[in-house]
Amino acid sequence: xxxxDVDRREADANERAAAxxxxxxxxxxxxxxxxxxxxxxxxxxxxxxxRWATRGSNSRIHRLLVVEDRQVIRQVxxxxxxMLGVPATLIVICTDPDLAAEAEVQLDRDVTPWIDxxxxxxxxxxxxxxxxxxxxxxxxxxxSAVAVxxxxxxxxxxxxxxxxxxxxxxxxxVARVASVTTLNDLVFWGTYGPLRTGC
Amino acid sequence: xxxxxxxxRDDEAWELLAYLIASAELCTTEPHYYGTFRLIEAASRLxxxxxANSVASNAWLxxxxxxxxxxxxxxxxxxxxYFNFLKEAAAKLADGMTREAxxxxxx
Numbered sequence: 001x002x003x004x005d006v007d008r009r010e011a012d013a014n015e016r017a018a019a020x021x022x023x024x025x026x027x028x029x030x031x032x033x034x035x036x037x038x039x040x041x042x043x044x045x046x047x048x049x050x051r052w053a054t055r056g057s058n059s060r061i062h063r064l065l066v067v068e069d070r071q072v073i074r075q076v077x078x079x080x081x082x083m084l085g086v087p088a089t090l091i092v093i094c095t096d097p098d099l100a101a102e103a104e105v106q107l108d109r110d111v112t113p114w115i116d117x118x119x120x121x122x123x124x125x126x127x128x129x130x131x132x133x134x135x136x137x138x139x140x141x142x143x144s145a146v147a148v149x150x151x152x153x154x155x156x157x158x159x160x161x162x163x164x165x166x167x168x169x170x171x172x173x174v175a176r177v178a179s180v181t182t183l184n185d186l187v188f189w190g191t192y193g194p195l196r197t198g199c
Numbered sequence: 200x201x202x203x204x205x206x207x208r209d210d211e212a213w214e215l216l217a218y219l220i221a222s223a224e225l226c227t228t229e230p231h232y233y234g235t236f237r238l239i240e241a242a243s244r245l246x247x248x249x250x251a252n253s254v255a256s257n258a259w260l261x262x263x264x265x266x267x268x269x270x271x272x273x274x275x276x277x278x279x280x281y282f283n284f285l286k287e288a289a290a291k292l293a294d295g296m297t298r299e300a301x302x303x304x305x306x
């Protein structure tokens with residue numbers, strides 16, 4: 001391998017990393033969506049991003065339910081105070097108790113499934129942003145009511161919903177920021193406490 | 200406020216009912232200040248229904264709803280400013296309702 005090859009690979013890696021960091025740092029929650037549908041090509045890519053998320057013990061106890069029927073989305077929204085807009089698509093991450101039993105996951109004692117929901121959700125939000133779509137997580141909803149609206153099988157729990165769609169043309173009001181958590185606020189180096197500084 | 204008919208459609212009323220019941224459930228687990236957010240959001244939705252169904256236009260209500268929709272989101276980033284807005288909101292509504300009542304009497 002020549003030095004030129006090594007340099008080119010390094011440059012490619014840096015470029016990919018910079019693009020990835022841009023995706024992370026420019027993503028914002030989108031609460032207002034247009035009625036334009038999300039293409040199934042984009043949707044499949046977003047779902048694929050969810051599929052590739054890390055998961056505890058390599059277990060797959062969640063299933064993703066895609067909802068595109070506007071009437072059903074409105075019904076779900078009625079029981080979802082955390083859902084301010086009306087997205088074109090909803091992706092509902094559901095826990096399947098049968099799959100959990102097969103994997104011997106103790107849902108009442110193990111928090112790992114919650115982490116798995118989070119990793120899948122984050123992957124999908126980043127992928128959505130990369131495709132120019134807007135997304136917004138929803139955790140504030142009545143699980144029992146949403147399960148009824150979505151006709152989920154008995155025992156299947158809707159844990160999390162991802163609103164997905166094209167951002168509305170009108171600009172959302174910029175939220176006031178009273179304080180910003182800096183990297184120094186967030187990270188301690190070596191010893192837990194605010195007095196250390198790092199790189 | 201006058202006694203003109205103010206229609207809220209059946210589906211809108213049911214939607215608001217569902218929102219309020221679901222919010223009541225969430226208030227058992229969410230931070231206490233989220234309760235205020237659920238109420239101000241319910242108010243926003245009700246204003247939206249009133250504006251969509253009223254025969255007469257209502258500029259001040261439309262403006263108030265727009266202000267609520269902008270400032271309700273302060274709850275996420277600047278809670279003190281959000282709480283101050285909530286303190287002002289009731290007075291603003293009272294002022295608007297008083298002016299609306301006068302208009303109704305004259306009209």
